[in-house]
Amino acid sequence: MFITFEGIDCCGKSTQARMLAERLKQTGRDVILLREPGNTRLSEHVRAILLNKEFNEMNERTELLLFAASRAQLVAEVILPALDRDSVVICDRFYDSTTAYQGYGRQLPLEDIMHINRIATQDLVPDMTFFIDVSPELALERCRERFVSDRDRMEESGVRFYERVINGYMTLAQNERGRFFVVDGSNTPSDVHATVARLVQDRLPHMLNGFALHEAIEAVAA
Ligand SMILES: Nc1ncnc2c1ncn2[C@@H]1O[C@H](COP(=O)(O)OP(=O)(O)OP(=O)(O)O)[C@@H](O)[C@H]1O
Ligand SMILES: [Mg+2]
Numbered sequence: 001m002f003i004t005f006e007g008i009d010c011c012g013k014s015t016q017a018r019m020l021a022e023r024l025k026q027t028g029r030d031v032i033l034l035r036e037p038g039n040t041r042l043s044e045h046v047r048a049i050l051l052n053k054e055f056n057e058m059n060e061r062t063e064l065l066l067f068a069a070s071r072a073q074l075v076a077e078v079i080l081p082a083l084d085r086d087s088v089v090i091c092d093r094f095y096d097s098t099t100a101y102q103g104y105g106r107q108l109p110l111e112d113i114m115h116i117n118r119i120a121t122q123d124l125v126p127d128m129t130f131f132i133d134v135s136p137e138l139a140l141e142r143c144r145e146r147f148v149s150d151r152d153r154m155e156e157s158g159v160r161f162y163e164r165v166i167n168g169y170m171t172l173a174q175n176e177r178g179r180f181f182v183v184d185g186s187n188t189p190s191d192v193h194a195t196v197a198r199l200v201q202d203r204l205p206h207m208l209n210g211f212a213l214h215e216a217i218e219a220v221a222a
Pocket of ligand 1: 008012189190
């Protein structure tokens with residue numbers, strides 16, 4: 001089972017990925033929590049290049065290919081072997097981020113991006129993808145300190161850029177209703193988690209045992 005979390009910077013992806021991983025671990029499953037880019041020796045080196053502000057000459061196509069390179073290694077080295085072992089893999093960002101940021105945000109050709117994504121992932125598609133939907137203003141509010149003290153190239157791109165990214169995610173959600181779920185991220189972390197847990201339960205009843213479902217329903221009601 002392969003579940004991914006998507007959304008703009010500071011929407012709450014890591015928080016939700018962690019909460020779902022913990023819940024699934026409580027059911028006794030082997031759960032692997034990953035975040036992109038990174039998680040292999042090679043991918044971490046690529047991540048360091050992508051986040052290094054000294055490389056302000058980085059071309060947007062270089063950026064696209066570095067994200068893809070990091071992902072290709074992660075899929076081959078970690079994700080596919082884990083899924084073969086029947087582990088649950090939860091990934092904080094995956095190729096939909098590339099489509100939304102580099103495609104819709106930076107407006108690189110979408111067909112090229114989809115092709116590059118397929119090369120990187122060996123055609124692996126998540127079973128469920130949660131788009132944590134918050135406005136750029138709320139995301140900024142949640143990460144105000146980081147925006148001021150530790151800007152990276154993405155965060156400097158401004159609200160209009162983030163609006164394009166959000167529209168991109170919404171288009172993906174429309175086109176891939178079977179796996180893509182838009183979750184209102186403006187609620188408390190535990191409310192958002194309850195919605196995610198309910199969707200996992202609806203979609204994949206074997207994933208959460210009765211106890212976990214009971215808890216999730218209580219959290220929604222609270
Ligand atoms: N539902 C929520 N309500 C209020 N604050 C939240 C919520 N979810 C997360 N936060 C807080 O907002 C900040 C960003 O959350 P988080 O790191 O999970 O986002 P992210 O999408 O992973 O960000 P990034 O894109 O930078 O990795 C954190 O300080 C977190 O504690
Ligand atoms: Mg995060």
